[in-house]
Amino acid sequence: MTIVVRYFAAARAAAGVEEEKVQLAAGASVADAVAELARLHPAGLPRLLEAVSYLLDGIAVRDLTRPLRDGAELDVLPPFAGG
Template structure:
């Protein structure tokens, strides 16, 4: 079955309890995020609500478009610092 890789950065990594995971392709980003929220719980839900998402290094503008097989989705929470 085709899959996508989800990579977590900074606070998203801490909330998910892992740096990355693999899941099924063919769903939209919104559907994927709902699955991840259910899988990891409230702390990750809070982080996902304020995060940006890259699909193969490009900012996601259409969260309803199916994710292509083999794609890498980066979860980027807001970063602090200067």
């Protein structure tokens, strides 16, 4: 399956791209996608992925075992400061 990953702020800088399509095996979870992102961008992204939040099709993800569907959009949001 293919998902679209969008990076914001520091995650965008660490990945070096704003958006990309990522190929995953059928039945993959958000955790599987995160592991693939770390593999694709080993220089700066893996450490940041430990602190980010995720939105899956616009909804906050709390459970990384949540399954993905083909065509899903996964947003990678680094911690934000301020209020």
